[in-house]
Amino acid sequence: xxxxxxxxxxxxxxxxxxxxxxxxxxxxxxxxxxxxxxxxxxxxxxxxxxxxxxxxxxxxxxxxxxxxxxxxxxxxxxxxxxxxxxxxxxxxxxxxxxxxxxxxxxxxxxxxxxxxxxxxxxxxxxxxxxxxxxxxxxxxxxxxxxxxxxxxxxxxxxxxxxxxxxxxxxxxxxxxxxxxxxxxxxxxxxxxxxxxxxxxxxxxxxxxx
Numbered sequence: 001x002x003x004x005x006x007x008x009x010x011x012x013x014x015x016x017x018x019x020x021x022x023x024x025x026x027x028x029x030x031x032x033x034x035x036x037x038x039x040x041x042x043x044x045x046x047x048x049x050x051x052x053x054x055x056x057x058x059x060x061x062x063x064x065x066x067x068x069x070x071x072x073x074x075x076x077x078x079x080x081x082x083x084x085x086x087x088x089x090x091x092x093x094x095x096x097x098x099x100x101x102x103x104x105x106x107x108x109x110x111x112x113x114x115x116x117x118x119x120x121x122x123x124x125x126x127x128x129x130x131x132x133x134x135x136x137x138x139x140x141x142x143x144x145x146x147x148x149x150x151x152x153x154x155x156x157x158x159x160x161x162x163x164x165x166x167x168x169x170x171x172x173x174x175x176x177x178x179x180x181x182x183x184x185x186x187x188x189x190x191x192x193x194x195x196x197x198x199x200x201x202x203x204x205x206x207x208x209x
Contacts, residue, residue: 001121001141002026002045004142009033011060014188016145019047020119026067027118028050029138029145030188032060035067042072050156051116054078055125055188056132057085058160059094064105075107077116079127082134083109093160110136128173130168131156137176143184144195149169150185152177152193155204172205 002019013032019025026047031038042049049072054062057078062085069076078086085092086103094101112127124139128149135156138145148156150172151156156166176185181196198205 002021002047002142003029003186004041005043007189008037009060012189013060014186014190014194016046016186017041017047018102018118018121019138020121022049025050026118027053027076027116027123028072029053030055030061030147031064033041038068038079039071041050048072049074050074050118052076053116053138054082055137055149056135057082057092058098058118058132058148059092059099059101060149062086062092062125063094069103073139076103076107077108077110079125079134079136080109080111081129082132083163085132085134089157091161103159110203126173128168130158130164130166130171132160133162140177142182143186144176144179145186146176146188149187149203150198151187151189152185152191152198153202154190155157155202156188163199169204177205 005014016029018027031060052074072136087101089095114125116123126137131148179195183195
């Protein structure tokens, strides 16, 4: 599996490229900004983007969606409960940044437990509401792409419209911390971690704090 990430844009949201080394099919996860850079990296890796997968619908994770979609013809996937964020600048928060970013509806609406095939690879969708109602994580081999649900040493904000802190913590504990301790955590912002380190050291998840 080809799996690499890099921060994009002023908010440094992590964009991930997942590719099948045999078929050269790929998915881009959270093209938040710098669409040209994302497209160049796909070209360098000799990958064909089939899907654009959004962990949630906030502007810092969807800002370059239109550019990548137009250049690749990829299908756009988002959880059903965040689908409206693509078509509403208020819901995706771009309006509050002095922008008015909207896109056509997604091509596929995801549900918890869905699978996404990329060549010979299979990703599994984990619905983890709390940061947004339709926030998801992706199981990719021995890694979890966690969007703005779980960070290294922290968790996602829950003070935006649709956020719920109790629901967020429940999502993490019941759906993510059940993975083996060595599972890599690849978050939507900041450095990577492991499930074991987050279970042990993350102050938001440790009942002793």
